[in-house]
Amino acid sequence: MQYTIDAKNKPLGRVASEVALILQGKKNPSYDPRKEGNDSVLLKNALKVVVTGRKAEQKKYYHHSGPLGHLKEERYEEKFAKDPTWIIRHAVRLMLPKNRLNVRRMKRLTIEL
DSSP, X not given: OEEEEEOTTXXXXXXXXXXXXXXXXXXXXXXXXXXXXXXXEEEEOGGGOBOOTTHHHHOEXXXXXXXXXXXXXXXXXXHHHHOHHHHHHHHHHHHSOSSTTHHXXXXXXXXXX
């Protein structure tokens, strides 16, 4: 089943948790945790998703380039300006179970700006 979610003026975490539940198939009566599920999500208005409080200035994303001492950090504002879809995909990915179904479930997420 195709679900359409409007992210306009909704908090990032609320949207991500709702999408993660659908991608796991938990809204389907034939839910089975070991199966991928077949529900897909179309997320609209990704540019209008909000974060509450001072998270826009304080929230940081880290990645490591490999060599010692090369830990990179980027603030939410900078990352969102570059690629708002990455922010939502990252939040949803972290809310899904960490197993081999994760990649297949994430492929069923479509984000429209």
